[in-house]
Amino acid sequence: MSGTEILGYSAGAITSLTFLPQVVKTWKLRSARDVSLMMFIIAAVNEVMWIVYGTLLDNWVIILTNAIVLVMSLTMIFFKLRFS
């Protein structure tokens, strides 16, 4: 694997975990007052688009990465509605 490929896979792995600190923080705080619901709705719709795109290209990296972010986005939408 080339350095460029390693960088790409590393970047993708980190992307899939971007929302995790927010999920953990909101779970601990039991509050998401200042968090934008619209951001996570846009993210969730966008992840579905990426999953369809990944499916059309048969690219499992795209499918898997975005499936993880989709789960976290849906969790944040649930938290936002539950705790706000």
Add this chain to the structure above:
Amino acid sequence: MSGTEILGYSAGAITSLTFLPQVVKTWKLRSARDVSLMMFIIAAVNEVMWIVYGTLLDNWVIILTNAIVLVMSLTMIFFKLRFS
């Protein structure tokens, strides 16, 4: 352009704007108490990785998309430190 390509470009355009509602909300509220600083630090570092990756591949879609998200992530880090 094929339907798959149109879907990919549309998904990329929406991805670049994902953080915009949070930036606008935080600017209006003047508060980011419940927002995770770590999320935006991870996002900012991750965008730099993607921009390097895009530069290595000479892929301007990757560079431009992630440059927009980087600006929004840095804005959120600034807001979080300023308003919290």
